[in-house]
Amino acid sequence: MYAQVKQLIEKYDRIIIHRHINPDGDAYGSQLGLKRIIELNYPKKEVYAVGDVNTFQFLGELDTIPDEYYSEALVIIVDVCVSYLISDHRYKKAKEVLVIDHHLNQPDFECISFIESNHISCADLIAGIFIENDFIFDKVASTRFLTGIVTDSGRFLYPNTNAQTLEIAAFLVKQGADLNWIYKKLYTEELNFKKLKGYFINNFKTTKQNVAYMKNDTTVKDTFGVSTFVVSRAMVNQMSGIKGIEIWVNFTEEDNHNILVELRSAEKSIVHIARKYGGGGHALACGCSLKSFDEADVLLNDLDEFLEGANTK
Numbered sequence: 001m002y003a004q005v006k007q008l009i010e011k012y013d014r015i016i017i018h019r020h021i022n023p024d025g026d027a028y029g030s031q032l033g034l035k036r037i038i039e040l041n042y043p044k045k046e047v048y049a050v051g052d053v054n055t056f057q058f059l060g061e062l063d064t065i066p067d068e069y070y071s072e073a074l075v076i077i078v079d080v081c082v083s084y085l086i087s088d089h090r091y092k093k094a095k096e097v098l099v100i101d102h103h104l105n106q107p108d109f110e111c112i113s114f115i116e117s118n119h120i121s122c123a124d125l126i127a128g129i130f131i132e133n134d135f136i137f138d139k140v141a142s143t144r145f146l147t148g149i150v151t152d153s154g155r156f157l158y159p160n161t162n163a164q165t166l167e168i169a170a171f172l173v174k175q176g177a178d179l180n181w182i183y184k185k186l187y188t189e190e191l192n193f194k195k196l197k198g199y200f201i202n203n204f205k206t207t208k209q210n211v212a213y214m215k216n217d218t219t220v221k222d223t224f225g226v227s228t229f230v231v232s233r234a235m236v237n238q239m240s241g242i243k244g245i246e247i248w249v250n251f252t253e254e255d256n257h258n259i260l261v262e263l264r265s266a267e268k269s270i271v272h273i274a275r276k277y278g279g280g281g282h283a284l285a286c287g288c289s290l291k292s293f294d295e296a297d298v299l300l301n302d303l304d305e306f307l308e309g310a311n312t313k
């Protein structure tokens, strides 16, 4: 499969790289790292990266391209394989679509897919493909990939961090990846962000089975001056690493009143519960979307029943 990725890249003169909406460090790092590595190794190819932007833009600029570019192009979609989560739906106009992902999902559209869910980040999966193919790396590409690894592994903390993760990270550092620069960019916080963390730590609740949870209506983001995404994704792990809490969930109301749900578990796979509500993701880190906070209570009840069953076995 590693060779097949190379073949596909070689077949096309124009390559357009997509990833998921609300990009995290891994989506951005994978996308822009891949762009850089193709540019470095095939200087004659046109390579573009498209999608929505946020604070991870420090990794590099995105491109604005006309629709016509797609008809003769290969699109590579990274860090996502579910169509509604892909940023910029023009990928459908491409001649061929390749998906490289590390989530526990199957693509719901026509493509060639390369999915390895044992990888902690999509960035280390992609870097691994090009290391295996003896591609040239440089400081820029390596720093982008390493950002993906650092963010998706929680700074090498989360359970799927393994020897392979560290080997690839070490390779990237040897190629000039600037770990200190990444850490400075990622971990210097704004005052409102720090205060939001404090709000979470002081206000989360627990269920009968000790599932920790927060229900955030839209006033939370307004009070702290952050986006819905920050309240939802960036805050969920404020409830992690607490003795006796095996599962923690963050419910966040969007402006359209849907409830974004981030589910996390220390050890037991809970992705089946995310799937039950139309979501997905990883075994220990997954998500879904609900219609109301009432539905959130039903989901919490499911988690309690699951824990009760699992812990009395």
Ligand SMILES: [Mn+2]
Pocket (backbone or CB within 6 Å): 026, 027, 079, 102, 120, 121, 122, 152
């Ligand atoms: Mn990822």
